[in-house]
Amino acid sequence: MANEVKLHGVTGSPFVCRVKIALNLKGIKYEFVAEDLSNKSADLLKYNPVYKKVPVFVHNGNPISESLVILEYIDEVWKGVPILPQDAYEKAQARFWAKVIDDKCIPAIFKAIVSHGEKQAVAEAHETLQFLENELKVKGSKFFGGDNINLVDISATFIALWVGAAEEALGLELLPRDKFPKIKEWCDNYLNCQAVKDGLPPRELPVGFFKSRFGKA
Amino acid sequence: MNPATEELIPVHQKMEDEVKLHSFRGSPYGCRVEIALKLKGISYQFIQEDLNNKSQHLLKYNPVYKKVPVFVHNGNPISESLVIIEYIDQLWKGVPVLPQDAYKKAQARFWAKFIDEKCIPAVFKVFGSHGDEQDVAEANEQLQFLENELSVKGNKFFGGNNIGLVDICASYIAFWAGAAEEALGIELVTKDKFPKLKEWCDNYINCQVVKDGLPPRERLVAYYKWRFGKA
Numbered sequence: 001m002a003n004e005v006k007l008h009g010v011t012g013s014p015f016v017c018r019v020k021i022a023l024n025l026k027g028i029k030y031e032f033v034a035e036d037l038s039n040k041s042a043d044l045l046k047y048n049p050v051y052k053k054v055p056v057f058v059h060n061g062n063p064i065s066e067s068l069v070i071l072e073y074i075d076e077v078w079k080g081v082p083i084l085p086q087d088a089y090e091k092a093q094a095r096f097w098a099k100v101i102d103d104k105c106i107p108a109i110f111k112a113i114v115s116h117g118e119k120q121a122v123a124e125a126h127e128t129l130q131f132l133e134n135e136l137k138v139k140g141s142k143f144f145g146g147d148n149i150n151l152v153d154i155s156a157t158f159i160a161l162w163v164g165a166a167e168e169a170l171g172l173e174l175l176p177r178d179k180f181p182k183i184k185e186w187c188d189n190y191l192n193c194q195a196v197k198d199g200l201p202p203r204e205l206p207v208g209f210f211k212s213r214f215g216k217a
Numbered sequence: 218m219n220p221a222t223e224e225l226i227p228v229h230q231k232m233e234d235e236v237k238l239h240s241f242r243g244s245p246y247g248c249r250v251e252i253a254l255k256l257k258g259i260s261y262q263f264i265q266e267d268l269n270n271k272s273q274h275l276l277k278y279n280p281v282y283k284k285v286p287v288f289v290h291n292g293n294p295i296s297e298s299l300v301i302i303e304y305i306d307q308l309w310k311g312v313p314v315l316p317q318d319a320y321k322k323a324q325a326r327f328w329a330k331f332i333d334e335k336c337i338p339a340v341f342k343v344f345g346s347h348g349d350e351q352d353v354a355e356a357n358e359q360l361q362f363l364e365n366e367l368s369v370k371g372n373k374f375f376g377g378n379n380i381g382l383v384d385i386c387a388s389y390i391a392f393w394a395g396a397a398e399e400a401l402g403i404e405l406v407t408k409d410k411f412p413k414l415k416e417w418c419d420n421y422i423n424c425q426v427v428k429d430g431l432p433p434r435e436r437l438v439a440y441y442k443w444r445f446g447k448a
Contacts, residue, residue, distance in 0.1 A: 091303075
């Protein structure tokens with residue numbers, strides 16, 4: 001049965017990496033179609049006319065956009081290692097936290113990065129991260145998904161790699177270990193997972209990106 | 218009851234199920250959940266929240282956003298309307314809110330996200346700015362995607378012959394936007410610019426479960442006059 005799986009993306013995008021990690025977790029072979037965001041392919045524009053962004057996942061010619069939508073699709077079509085819990089309530093909680101990460105955490109952290117660690121921006125970022133810290137504390141498990149990574153862990157990939165890279169590139173402290181011991185521990189554990197390692201770019205890439213994009217002159 | 222075929226569909230709601238919805242009358246996001254519940258024939262207790270004086274329960278159930286709606290099933294709270302609706306759809310069979318097919322389901326989730334992230338904010342901005350030209354242009358751009366989607370699919374609803382997740386998400390456009398347009402004397406979703414979307418609005422608010430879930434229009438118009446009206 002023909003199963004053509006393609007992923008349009010760029011190596012340095014945390015959202016594209018979410019999809020790569022999910023595909024790795026499930027052991028799905030795919031073709032990576034590297035996009036040049038300053039010169040988007042005709043295919044990308046055809047597949048995602050609304051947002052014109054990556055990642056775009058194409059399964060047997062059918063395109064899907066938006067990383068969390070893609071992840072849910074992958075989980076439904078390919079069984080094996082689950083990305084979402086089976087239980088309806090736990091599944092709802094996972095979706096909720098993925099949404100918090102996208103709607104609150106990442107924008108707040110990004111603002112703190114762009115402002116070069118401005119006090120108010122960092123305070124707001126910490127406020128959103130505190131929710132994740134509490135969640136890990138309450139759960140008392142290695143990952144948001146329990147013993148194994150799940151949708152929430154994958155959603156938080158940005159925090160695991162890109163935040164550290166921004167800290168290094170710009171000399172900021174965004175995620176102090178004394179304030180966020182659980183998240184820090186989670187980062188170490190998460191980055192140690194094989195599916196994650198195989199899905200991430202080398203650390204120098206986001207470091208270089210942050211230096212060139214936001215570094216002081 | 219399936220609103221399209223008027224066929225009675227058994228809904229398995231256990232006697233001991235405790236279903237509550239914290240919201241306020243007139244909330245478009247709360248109404249989404251109410252429409253989904255009515256579609257499934259699920260009985261629930263509506264708990265009216267005063268947003269200027271939020272209940273202890275609400276703050277306990279939703280410490281992250283402190284918003285409505287919050288859905289509480291047997292004491293277990295869930296926040297965020299789209300997350301709630303997916304939960305309801307999974308737990309209570311009967312009239313489906315999401316498609317069965319994985320790809321169609323993904324498309325539905327995509328459009329629901331688009332409505333929340335792009336459409337509604339753009340439309341809301343028009344009302345806040347009293348129809349500023351640039352804001353209207355941006356709103357039109359987003360609404361055009363929905364117009365195209367209805368054109369291409371050629372169905373009565375985003376969900377096909379029956380309403381689904383995307384229709385329910387777009388409740389704001391079907392009802393709240395029209396009320397705001399009337400209150401402010403602004404024309405946004407017009408028949409000549411968006412014929413398919415206008416037709417969809419009429420069909421959507423004509424569904425019984427939707428009618429049952431919507432607040433009284435006059436009250437909403439009055440609220441918008443007060444909220445956005447010029448001094």
